[in-house]
Amino acid sequence: MGIIELLVAIVTPFIICKSGIKPKNRKKVVEEIDSNTVRIRTQRGPIYVKGLRVEDIDSVKLLEEYDEIIRMYTQFLNRLNLDVALEIRLLKKSIDPVSIIKSIERELTHLKVQKMNDPTDIRIELRIGYLEKLLKLYSTSTLPSRIEINYLLYSRGLERLEAEKYTLKNLLSSLFKAQVRDIDSRELKKMVNPKVVKENGIVVPSIALALANPPLESTISDGIYLGIDIESNRIEFIPPTSIRHHIGVIGSTGMGKTTILASLIIRIHLLLSYVNVIVIDPKGDLEYILREMEIPVQVYRFKGTSTLRKEEINRVIENILDEIVNMEPSKDLRKVIVVDEAWLIESNLLEEIAREGRSKGISLIVATQSPSDLSYEIWSNIGTWIVLKLNRLDKDNWICTSLRDYCSYVTLLRKGEALVKFHNGRIKMIRLDVDEVIQSITTNLKSSIPNSFNNLETESGEITNGSSTNA
Structure with a gap:
């Protein structure tokens, strides 16, 4: 390169800057402006984005029914609203059965070696039984998968965007019969696609279905196995993130509430051994099971008249609440409080534990x-x-309203069956699996079974007096 060419190359940028002629920066900046809104800054002004998410859509119905409805609705909305554009992203999360099965087999091998060294360790024996059950289920049942649909609304007008989001949310709730929630701005910022924003406006195809298949986090290590979805034969877990959002068990006398509580306690102990479990047991049935199965959790048992027991129970709950109030906030689950016969507890005490506990890592x-x-x-x-099963549930009861179309099944459930409303709004009819409890109280402990465990129903529907192996 000659001297003249070199001087031209050095001087030219200074001349351009001096004259005010700057290269165009076409990069679009995406930024958060509140908890569920992001803004895309463009040369023609800002474009605002809000998002809605429908989680755990039934995959069969999605292909047979929802797919066409989604497409027609998207076309309708994009034609109707010239200044609001809609982008839809369909997300299917599934697990790799091969890797899951291999991980279970590896842990089983390790546990069996431990059992040879210490045959008396009941926790190892229970863990082996639990994992062998999961291994069989993952080999023969429909594997867990999750489908969610994300709706991203783009508009130059913030007020119009908010109004359109409200309308869309109501329509989606009616369409999918599922919980529709706002996508928070942090997540939305990662999802927004600035490429759909052109300098002459927002351009989103009328049909904008994007399908992705990210891996679903394994639920084996910390999710609590419940049973099998009766309709789809899919394995169902309570996700680890939902445990700290509290769990409620409702059922008429003799329907198996205590058995389910025992199963949840045992599985939490097996899978989340670092979590401290406290059990409030007015009847004494939970203490019996946990003692016989050698589950080392703290159980409060109460004796005396019903009035004295109620006073003592509420005194214990007050002490637990005082401890929770003085705890530091925590993102990790660190304590689970199990309360049987919760009607004995003063409502204000349980309300405060439910409110305070979530931020302190208390379930x-x-x-x-x-x-x-x-x-x-x-x-x-x-x-x-x-x-x-409930013997009676008024249709105007707010819980019946929350169960939507499933409410009519509540009085028809058989023993061992339950309607489960998950934290994300999904509702499933599940055949509960509480084998480890039933086997213990009907096979190993026949001589001293409490009255409340008599007449248990097996999976086949037979009634047994202390010899069943299935709930």
């Missing part, structure tokens, strides 16, 4: 005979409901 699991036993404030703070 509350309650069981009672009727929805009316606990206040609306308590139920509204419970994320997962396990509803067993």
Whole structure:
């Protein structure tokens, strides 16, 4: 390169800057402006984006029914609203069965070696049984998968965008019969696609279905196995993130509330051994099971008249609440409080535990005979409901309203079946699997079975007096 060419190359940028002629920066900046809105800055002004998410859509119905409805609705909305554009992203999360099965087999091999060294360790024996059950289920049942649909609304007008989001949310709730929630701005910022924003406006295809298949996090290590979805034969877990949002068990007398509580306690102990479990046991049945199965959790047993027991129970709950109030906030689950016969507890105490506990890493699991036993404030703070058969449930009851079309099944459930409303709003009819409890109280402990465990129903529907192996 000659001297003249070199000087031209050096001087030219200074001349351009001096004259005010700058290269165009076409990069679009995406930024958060509140908890569920992001803004895309463009040369023609800002474009605002809000998002809605429908989770756990039934995959069969999605292909047979929802797919066409989604496409028609998208076309309709994009034609109707010239200044609002809609982008839809369909997300299917599934697990790799081969890797899951291999991981279970590896852990089983390790545990069996440990058992040879210490045959008396009951926890290892229970863990082996639990994993062998999962291994069989993952080999023969429909594997867990999750489908979610994300709706991204783009508009230059913030007020119009908010109004359109409200309308869309109501329509989607009606269409999918599922919970529709706002996508928070942090997540939305990662999802927004600035490429759909052109300098002459927002351009989104009328049909904008994007399908992705990211891996679903394994639920084996910390999710609590419940049973099998009766309709799809899919394995169902309570996700680890939902445990800290509290669990409620409702069912008439003799429907198996205590058995389910025992199963949840045992599985939490097996899978989340670092979590401290406290059990409030007015009847004494949970203490019996946990003692015989050598589950080392703290159980409060109460004796005396019903009045004295109620006073003592509430005194214990007050002490637990005082401890929770003084705890530091925590993102990790560190304590689970299980309360059988929760109607004995003063409502204000349970309400405060439910509110305070979530931010402190405290999970509350309650069981009672009727929805009316606990206040609306308590139920509204419970994320997962396990509803067993109820002899009666008024259709205008708010829990019946929350169960939507499934409400009519509540009085028809068989023993061992439950309607489960998950934290994300998904509702499933599940055949509960509480084998480890039933086997212990009907096979190993026949001589001293409490009255409340008599007449258990097997999976086949037979009634047994202390010889069943299935709930």
